[in-house]
Amino acid sequence: MAIRLETKHSMLRRCRSWDYRQPCIYQITLVLADRKSKALGRLVIDRALSSMPATAVACSVLGAGAPSLAADIALTPAGETVKGEFMRIGEHHPEIKPLFIQVMPDHVHFIIHVRQPMARPLGQAIAGFKAGSSKAAIGKGGLWAEGFQDTILFHESQLDAMFTYLRDNPRRLAVKQLFPELFMVRNDLCLKRPVSAQDRSICSVLGATAPSLEAHFSAIGNLFLLDSPNIIQVQCSRAYLAYKRVPKPGGGHKISRDAAGVPIIEKTAPEFEEKRDELLAAAKHGAVLISPCISDGEREIARLAFAASLPVIALRNMGFSPLYKPGGKLFDKTANGKLLLLAPAAWPYSTAEKPMTRFDACALNRIAQLIAGDGAAEINYRGMQPKDIDRLVREAVAKRGT
Numbered sequence: 377m378a379i380r381l382e383t384k385h386s387m388l389r390r391c392r393s394w395d396y397r398q399p400c401i402y403q404i405t406l407v408l409a410d411r412k413s414k415a416l417g418r419l420v421i422d423r424a425l426s427s428m429p430a431t432a433v434a435c436s437v438l439g440a441g442a443p444s445l446a447a448d449i450a451l452t453p454a455g456e457t458v459k460g461e462f463m464r465i466g467e468h469h470p471e472i473k474p475l476f477i478q479v480m481p482d483h484v485h486f487i488i489h490v491r492q493p494m495a496r497p498l499g500q501a502i503a504g505f506k507a508g509s510s511k512a513a514i515g516k517g518g519l520w521a522e523g524f525q526d527t528i529l530f531h532e533s534q535l536d537a538m539f540t541y542l543r544d545n546p547r548r549l550a551v552k553q554l555f556p557e558l559f560m561v562r563n564d565l566c567l568k569r570p571v572s573a574q575d576r577s578i579c580s581v582l583g584a585t586a587p588s589l590e591a592h593f594s595a596i597g598n599l600f601l602l603d604s605p606n607i608i609q610v611q612c613s614r615a616y617l618a619y620k621r622v623p624k625p626g627g628g629h630k631i632s633r634d635a636a637g638v639p640i641i642e643k644t645a646p647e648f649e650e651k652r653d654e655l656l657a658a659a660k661h662g663a664v665l666i667s668p669c670i671s672d673g674e675r676e677i678a679r680l681a682f683a684a685s686l687p688v689i690a691l692r693n694m695g696f697s698p699l700y701k702p703g704g705k706l707f708d709k710t711a712n713g714k715l716l717l718l719a720p721a722a723w724p725y726s727t728a729e730k731p732m733t734r735f736d737a738c739a740l741n742r743i744a745q746l747i748a749g750d751g752a753a754e755i756n757y758r759g760m761q762p763k764d765i766d767r768l769v770r771e772a773v774a775k776r777g778t
Contacts, residue, residue: 393626394528396497399490401475403538404502405525407483409518414481416455421550422446447550454513455479461509462486468508469494469501478542480549485542487535499524530625533635541704551711552701558598558710561696564721564776565595567602567747591743591773592721594695596702598713601687602747604664609744610655611753612673616648617641619672639676648673652680659686666748667691668740670732682709689716691744693736695725720772739768 408415422445451459462477462484471494477486490498502524510519529535552559568590601607620632620642632640655677659665666689669675681688682705696719702710709715720743723730738757742765745752757765 396499397494399471399492401487401489401529401535402498403485403487403527403529403542405483405485406502406506407521409521411482411521415452415514415519416458416479416484417449417451417481419481419546419549419553420448420450421553445547445550447546449479449481449546451479454519457513458484458509461505461512465501465505468504472501476539476542478545480545485545487529487538487542498526528625533633533637537637537704548701548707551707555711558713559596559701561698561700562593562595562599563695565593565599565718566775567591567593591746592775593773594719594721594724595716596696596700597710597716598687599716600713601664601689601716604662604687606658606663606751607666607689607748608655608658608663608751609748609753610665610667610669610674610677611741611744611755612648612651612671612677614671614673615645616651617644617671617673617676619676639672639679641676648676652677656680656684656686660684663751664689666744666751668693668737668744670737670740682706682714685709685712685714687714689718689747691740692717692719693732693740694723694730695719695721697725700725721776722772722774724776735768738765739772742766742769743773 449455459477459479463474465472465474465488471490471492473489473491475487475489477484494501506520506524507517510517513519527538529538618641620640621629622632624630634640651673655665659681664687665678665681667674667678668691669678678688678690688709696717701707702715702717706715720739723736738760741755741757745755746769
């Protein structure tokens with residue numbers, strides 16, 4: 377039985393080492409204190425879809441035929457008031473220019489431009505907006521949940537992408553309502569599969585009874601991808617391909633991308649091109665690719681598979697929040713049934729960042745091998761003993777709470 381995660385969603389993420397008084401463009405998200413009330417509006421989906429066959433609805437949602445899915449948010453008086461208060465935010469804070477707001481039934485996204493240094497951090501201006509809009513909308517405080525989430529938009533390409541993303545929010549909400557099973561977080565997915573002769577040892581380590589293996593995952597997406605008779609593991613050495621990386625504000629490095637958001641490749645090798653062509657050809661002929669997307673080469677192959685609408689099972693080293701939904705282009709890949717995200721059940725969601733450790737990488741690669749079966753890649757675990765890797769896997773896929 378699918379069980380929803382109970383972890384409390386956090387709206388308190390911040391960019392470390394960033395001075396929130398300085399000029400920049402920010403995308404801010406606020407959520408209602410009572411999200412179930414949907415006090416700001418209601419979703420309106422094109423009525424013509426209600427009389428269409430399910431297959432035709434799916435085609436319109438996925439962009440495979442006309443008419444395309446049309447959806448909008450009909451604002452309540454409270455929603456209209458919040459929108460109006462946002463447009464007047466510069467009256468209270470002249471340093472801030474409101475650029476765009478997308479009001480949803482239970483939350484709002486907006487983009488603001490802080491044009492000159494502020495005397496106090498941005499958070500205080502947001503707190504003032506929350507208090508003022510709450511009083512204007514419902515006559516008292518308490519409309520909004522604690523805190524807010526922010527994204528700092530450093531480049532023009534980020535701003536364009538964010539405008540597009542926010543304008544598309546009503547359509548994505550409609551997709552989630554039309555196909556809820558694809559966007560349901562499953563907290564304890566139990567995966568059972570036959571075990572080949574070479575995997576009998578790990579089967580015994582996991583405490584399973586041959587010839588089957590039982591493992592537990594958190595999941596979101598198309599579970600039927602696991603039923604494919606041809607699952608092929610993507611494994612690519614770091615020496616085969618590397619993305620270009622640049623310093624990021626606050627320290628560290630990030631992948632450099634072009635104006636369209638595509639990662640820029642700094643170096644590649646013939647071995648990568650051969651592996652890429654082989655895997656994508658197999659996927660075009662019906663295979664499902666499974667990948668932990670650890671190395672840049674693995675990420676690039678997954679990206680190309682997504683771009684070609686090919687099916688991918690992606691492994692993560694952390695579970696999902698109860699309100700999680702795949703972002704950006706992954707949303708539509710989930711909607712059209714081409715994506716399944718899996719995380720070992722014993723690695724639950726956390727609001728803190730979880731770096732990919734070598735132990736995580738080894739466990740995810742071994743899990744991918746087990747799920748792929750005959751399509752597993754040969755992996756050199758570089759000195760780690762099989763019993764140690766088996767232990768990592770056993771701990772990762774154990775049922776939560778056991």
